[in-house]
Amino acid sequence: MSQELIILPGGADELAKSSIEQFAEPASRYVKKGREGADATSRAYAGDWKRFTAFCVEFGRQPLPADVVTVAAFVTYLAEEGKKVATVQRHLASINKYHYLQNLPSPTPAQQLKDLLKGILREKGSRQKQADAFPLQEFKRVVRSIDTSKPKGLRDRALLLLGFAGAFRRQELSNLDLDDLQFTAGELIVQLKRSKTNQTGEAEEKAIFYSPDMETCPLRTLQQWVDYLRGQGQETGPVFRSFRLGGRGSHTLTQRRLHPTAINKIVQAWLGETYSAHSLRASFVTVAKLNGAEDSEVMNQTKHKTPAMIRRYTRLDNVTQHNAGKKLGL
Template identity: 60%
Template sequence: MSTTIAIPQTPAAQVPAHLLESSTRYVESGLRGAANTIRAYAGDWQRFTAWCALHGLASLPAPVEALAGFLTELADAGKKVATIQRHAAAIAKAHELAGLDSPTADKKVKVLLKGIAREKKTRIKQAAAFSLASFKRTIRAIDVTTPTGLRNRALLLLGFTGAFRRSELEALNIEDLAFDEEGLVVSLDKSKTNQLGQAEEKAIFYSPDPALCPIRSLQAWLRVLDRDTGCVFVSLRKNQHLTTRRMTTKYINLIAQHYLGLQYTAHSLRASFVTVSKLNGADDSKVMNQTKHKTSAMIRRYTRLDNVRQHNSAKELGL
């Protein structure tokens, strides 16, 4: 499946062809999001164009009636609200790239989306957060006598202490790691919220317990890799032989669920970092320095405090 949204170009006679091509590339780069978002949008756009072709309707520019019918069919088919909203966003993006007004801006479509969300009454499903005690037990139980165990322990500890997204763990290279006596600094070229490739760093610190130390665990895994460049987390064959294949985000998620439980995902590592940090008294600025969130509102959204007794000022009334 293509990961680009095919948009017909409008001729521009007065603009040199080579400048028009470069300008189009720059505009598309500026409008694009993270790689996973691009792939999702491309698939959503292809589904919409196929639906329009089946019903004899134009897809670009799309009439309001076509978009409303398409979104209604998705809702009737039982698609989640988030999925429907993503399809609408992909269609809006295609129109934006083509310099056309999007039907998603029409009041009728906005009311339709609001009605779908209200009828389905679907809450955004967030990755569950685990407790620090349960995470410690999980890490200690990993069999590290095999390369698989060493890799997975390093992956989970680094993912948690660095508040990494799974896409960042997938893209991590050995060249991004800088060890010194104080710990480890991980450099990120790009992330979901850093599309321009500005330098971002995450600090990882030593743990007094070697079995729970993200740095020592990572170093143990790197000794197995026995090289100075290339991807950090690779796939292994069943006979424990190393490959050069970079682990995918899907497989990283499966590893997290294997050890943590099916109610968790790889994103739980990041959510749990925020929750545990807040429970331990860290202020938002410290948390954001690691997660790279831009606002405190996102930190509040990420904080999983389901237990009413946690983080509750009623304990501090002085009675």
């Protein structure tokens, strides 16, 4: 083989270099997006990091990179302030995340911090407050009581029924667009663009079915709400929108997407302060399991990845609800 055949022509090295470098900026953007995680989680991390940096400023410590002594003092401060164990753990995760984003070694894996957290767990207990599940009959009673002759009432009933029947997270309900709904003769297929466990936008669906009771049928109620939106000229955009309060108690539909916080307030307004938007999801799992649903069936709707998460979500604390004492045959 001749020498000329293996030597790059003049300027080829520079050409190859410029061709490769054109991918540096988008690659950096993709890496940043991959590291950030879910929007809601990122917001929680940002709040936790702000608290940690304020602590460091107060005591003259360096937040980034932080040392074990500083983090241990901060964790102790949180515990002494009466913060829940889950809150302390989340702050540690936030500190770890910010070090990771900056390619810095994180102090959080240190054995001293593990021992400290273990001691806090033993003293305070690790039981995490979870969203309550509501009794099905109470939920149906509340849903039937909503006046759907008014658009706001129709929206609220559709929101509650869809949230429960589809085991939706409040962020998922907020993100729903009309284009995500596919009504068929037998069911409704809801396309999920993204969710807490699906940050890459993979195809994910939920199925909503007809109920024989017209007043508690999630599919018929949602169809009525969609028909109302289309009657207002809304063929695309958010499924659940806010209303603007007008004179004499009137409500005017807006273009604004319902914020997840607003969805939580709607749930509490109808079901009570002891519940939250997450109760819709927890109640789906609980009611389904009480009615004999298998974990795989529940996971197909909730999109949980493991049966362990289904067991965590199932609210069967009532000693009379789910008890082998009923199966003794006496």
